[in-house]
Amino acid sequence: MKPKVFIARPVPPEVEAYIAKHCDYKIWKNPEKIPNHILLEEAKKVDGMLVQNAAVTRDFLSQLPNLKVISNTAVGYDSFDLDAMKEFGVIGTHTPFVLDETVADLVFALILSAARRVPELNNYVKQGQWNKDTKAEELFGTDVHHATLGIVGMGRIGEKIARRAVFGFEMNVLYHATTPKPDLDEKYGMRYSGLDELLSKSDFVVLIVPLTDSTRHMLSRDQFRRMKSSAYLINAARGAVVDESALIEALKSGEIAGAALDVFEKEPVDLDNPLLKMKQVTALPHIGSATAKTREAMVMKAAENLVAGVTGEVPENVMKELKT
Numbered sequence: 508m509k510p511k512v513f514i515a516r517p518v519p520p521e522v523e524a525y526i527a528k529h530c531d532y533k534i535w536k537n538p539e540k541i542p543n544h545i546l547l548e549e550a551k552k553v554d555g556m557l558v559q560n561a562a563v564t565r566d567f568l569s570q571l572p573n574l575k576v577i578s579n580t581a582v583g584y585d586s587f588d589l590d591a592m593k594e595f596g597v598i599g600t601h602t603p604f605v606l607d608e609t610v611a612d613l614v615f616a617l618i619l620s621a622a623r624r625v626p627e628l629n630n631y632v633k634q635g636q637w638n639k640d641t642k643a644e645e646l647f648g649t650d651v652h653h654a655t656l657g658i659v660g661m662g663r664i665g666e667k668i669a670r671r672a673v674f675g676f677e678m679n680v681l682y683h684a685t686t687p688k689p690d691l692d693e694k695y696g697m698r699y700s701g702l703d704e705l706l707s708k709s710d711f712v713v714l715i716v717p718l719t720d721s722t723r724h725m726l727s728r729d730q731f732r733r734m735k736s737s738a739y740l741i742n743a744a745r746g747a748v749v750d751e752s753a754l755i756e757a758l759k760s761g762e763i764a765g766a767a768l769d770v771f772e773k774e775p776v777d778l779d780n781p782l783l784k785m786k787q788v789t790a791l792p793h794i795g796s797a798t799a800k801t802r803e804a805m806v807m808k809a810a811e812n813l814v815a816g817v818t819g820e821v822p823e824n825v826m827k828e829l830k831t
């Protein structure tokens with residue numbers, strides 16, 4: 508008998524065909540996010556499920572004694588209660604590597620948007636403010652090439668950002684991570700530093716760490732005070748790595764020059780969030796990995812992990828904390 512799985516999001520036909528070969532399956536085909544109560548009811552009937560950042564809580568897991576595998580279609584898995592998963596013996600998988608280059612590209616879109624004021628000046632043109640009285644200085648931005656980039660998080664994606672920074676933009680790169688990476692220091696001519704030093708020396712600070720107890724509100728009032736008043740914050744990690752109210756204060760008081768954000772503490776972001784009213788803030792709707800090709804690769808990777816898990820193989824991408 509084939510294992511039973513529930514696919515809690517629409518998937519491309521080739522992914523469905525792959526799952527069909529190995530499992531009895533049901534798919535949530537509605538483009539709207541699956542409501543939690545339906546996800547729970549479906550999860551009760553299966554050995555494994557494929558989700559996109561579902562809230563996998565202790566309470567949720569406690570109602571699913573037969574569930575063996577949850578495959579997430581994302582690299583970050585901060586919405587998963589890993590202690591409870593260990594306790595209930597549920598395997599969790601994610602989709603690293605296949606999105607690294609795409610997310611690193613987006614980080615540079617954010618850096619350049621902030622530095623050269625791309626969204627702000629795009630509005631300037633479209634709203635008819637560009638006219639014969641426009642003064643050249645009004646449109647000045649900040650150079651990215653040869654500037655100092657501080658990367659907080661030097662994992663899979665951090666390295667791709669460093670590579671672009673060094674070889675593409677000839678930037679001076681500092682990084683902060685749980686441990687130094689001497690092999691990468693040599694490869695990219697960059698330097699490990701403490702967080703405080705990185706903040707005080709960087710022209711652009713990029714966040715690309717997982718959201719955990721140790722990174723939640725890693726950037727708050729004290730950290731913004733250490734940054735240069737000409738510096739920009741780029742957050743492509745998770746919204747809660749930044750204390751958003753401290754960021755709003757830092758931007759209002761001119762402690763930092765601007766921010767470019769792909770992620771927010773609450774998503775979708777509320778329209779009355781003060782960040783959205785600030786012209787020195789670029790805001791994107793969490794699109795780090797959002798190209799058609801990369802999203803397809805992520806879903807296929809998630810399907811492969813799911814099938815491996817429910818057929819008794821060891822999935823390729825078990826969440827780090829759940830590896831035995």
Ligand SMILES: NC(=O)C1=CN([C@@H]2O[C@H](COP(=O)(O)OP(=O)(O)OC[C@H]3O[C@@H](n4cnc5c(N)ncnc54)[C@H](O)[C@@H]3O)[C@@H](O)[C@H]2O)C=CC1
Nearest residue numbers: 583660661662663664684685715716717721743744795796
């Ligand atoms: N905006 C978006 O669409 C996307 C966001 N992400 C986020 O980016 C995160 C990083 O992804 P990867 O590079 O694949 O992860 P990774 O696990 O390969 O690297 C994480 C890095 O963060 C560092 N780190 C962890 N805790 C730290 C701490 N307390 N202090 C300093 N450094 C710390 C680690 O040492 C490592 O260098 C994901 O967990 C996800 O939340 C990932 C993909 C897309």
Ligand SMILES: O=C(O)C(=O)CO
Nearest residue numbers: 580581582583795796
């Ligand atoms: O993969 C992730 O963690 C994301 O944020 C979505 O691309």
